[in-house]
Amino acid sequence: MQKLALLGFGTVGQGLAEILAEKKAALKAETGWEGKIVAISDVMKGSIYDPDGLDIEKALHIVKRTGTLDDYPDSERLVRDLDSFDTIEQTNADTIVEVTFTDVKTGQPAIDHCKAAFRAGKHVVMSNKGPVALAYKELSQLAQQHGVRWGFEGTVMSGTPALRMPLTALAGNDIKEITGILNGTTNYMLLRMEEGLSYEEALEETQQLGYAEADPTSDVEGYDARYKIVILANTVMNSLLKVDDVQCEGITHLTPYDIKKAKSKGKRWKLIARVSNENGQIKASVKPEMLDETHPLASIQGVLNAVTFECDLAGTITLSGPGAGRTETGYSLLIDLLNIYRNHL
Ligand SMILES: NC(=O)C1=CN([C@@H]2O[C@H](COP(=O)(O)OP(=O)(O)OC[C@H]3O[C@@H](n4cnc5c(N)ncnc54)[C@H](OP(=O)(O)O)[C@@H]3O)[C@@H](O)[C@H]2O)C=CC1
Numbered sequence: 001m002q003k004l005a006l007l008g009f010g011t012v013g014q015g016l017a018e019i020l021a022e023k024k025a026a027l028k029a030e031t032g033w034e035g036k037i038v039a040i041s042d043v044m045k046g047s048i049y050d051p052d053g054l055d056i057e058k059a060l061h062i063v064k065r066t067g068t069l070d071d072y073p074d075s076e077r078l079v080r081d082l083d084s085f086d087t088i089e090q091t092n093a094d095t096i097v098e099v100t101f102t103d104v105k106t107g108q109p110a111i112d113h114c115k116a117a118f119r120a121g122k123h124v125v126m127s128n129k130g131p132v133a134l135a136y137k138e139l140s141q142l143a144q145q146h147g148v149r150w151g152f153e154g155t156v157m158s159g160t161p162a163l164r165m166p167l168t169a170l171a172g173n174d175i176k177e178i179t180g181i182l183n184g185t186t187n188y189m190l191l192r193m194e195e196g197l198s199y200e201e202a203l204e205e206t207q208q209l210g211y212a213e214a215d216p217t218s219d220v221e222g223y224d225a226r227y228k229i230v231i232l233a234n235t236v237m238n239s240l241l242k243v244d245d246v247q248c249e250g251i252t253h254l255t256p257y258d259i260k261k262a263k264s265k266g267k268r269w270k271l272i273a274r275v276s277n278e279n280g281q282i283k284a285s286v287k288p289e290m291l292d293e294t295h296p297l298a299s300i301q302g303v304l305n306a307v308t309f310e311c312d313l314a315g316t317i318t319l320s321g322p323g324a325g326r327t328e329t330g331y332s333l334l335i336d337l338l339n340i341y342r343n344h345l
């Protein structure tokens, strides 16, 4: 029985909790895996810990009804108000689910959450992009030193296996270029603006749907896609790309007029992230590009994302699927948990 502690109980944390509540019996029957949430620690919603396991359906119901965990029933075992580090260090969880916000400058406090968890001998699964984009090598080594595993499938294209697919199914290829639409929020906004919504209306919809970052500046300025292309470069291409080395431009200057004008010419604006390896020189960028409607990436619409791998053996391989979403990203954490259980990430 894997014992889980959730740091953050927003869209994604609740998404995972819902999956575990709904699919508990099926997961046990089909895979043998059993997971129990023993702790939740969230800044505004509160923190609860029960070493025997929380009643997760009750916690979900209460947080949806009241916005906090304050009404979760007290018991002899229940401990409240542990902060994130106490939750890592003082609970009996063996796996930390890091689903706090992604900080696009420092990656904190998530980087320190990973370090504390690894040093305490605990696995980490996360959809938080900061630690993987900024400290991949250091944290991988630390996890290895402590004999624990680190899963982060959801950091790129949420539950669509944009990392595990190339690392496993495309193993042995020399991947010279990766190109993709890696941000669900902006791709959704571009579609809705093409359909007639204003920039502000389109952005608000993405926030209501749970696609946008806590600070959506990260989405619209391209910082989120920049983190993702760095993660792909460093994990899949085994490079040492730094965030600051990636040329980055967002979609904030695109107006509904620009989008309509492109459409009248049979074209579409897309926020394209790209990394290439030219004789050992790694070049990467994130910027809006006007693609012909016949281009394969032009048909990737709304919250769908896609990534193309240029492989020396397998040829050009494209994977598409949701790039954001409550259940989809909750699911990405489940993939990591199941793979820890099966003992390979
Ligand atoms: N939503 C999506 O589709 C996807 C999200 N991600 C990533 O997953 C992570 C979670 O996203 P999402 O659930 O949408 O974000 P939310 O903003 O909905 O949830 C994040 C939660 O973390 C809490 N939190 C912030 N700091 C801390 C802390 N130090 N300790 C404990 N809790 C903390 C917040 O608390 P409060 O608000 O109460 O202050 C909030 O409830 C982010 O890093 C995001 O980039 C990745 C892929 C897709």
Ligand SMILES: N[C@@H](CC=O)C(=O)O
Pocket (backbone or CB within 6 Å): 155, 157, 158, 182, 183, 184, 185, 186, 211, 212, 213, 219, 224, 323, 324, 325
């Ligand atoms: N805000 C991000 C969420 C997933 O990483 C996006 O829109 O893609």
